[in-house]
Amino acid sequence: MKEKRTLCKLEEAGFIKDSLDDYIKLVRKGKFVCRRCGRVARKKRNLCKPMKMGA
Ligand SMILES: [Zn+2]
Numbered sequence: 790m791k792e793k794r795t796l797c798k799l800e801e802a803g804f805i806k807d808s809l810d811d812y813i814k815l816v817r818k819g820k821f822v823c824r825r826c827g828r829v830a831r832k833k834r835n836l837c838k839p840m841k842m843g844a
Pocket of ligand 1: 797823824825826827828836837838
């Protein structure tokens with residue numbers, strides 16, 4: 790996966806419907822939340838406005 794593609798963009802491109810298994814790998818044990826759209830991801834680079842979640 791290209792690093793520049795955030796989950797936010799990926800969903801708009803239909804990635805979740807097409808590649809749900811890959812999507813789950815990105816969001817499992819998420820540590821960051823996107824302040825713009827509320828998505829969660831394990832890696833900061835996959836979100837457009839990442840913020841580390843507490844605890
Ligand atoms: Zn976002």
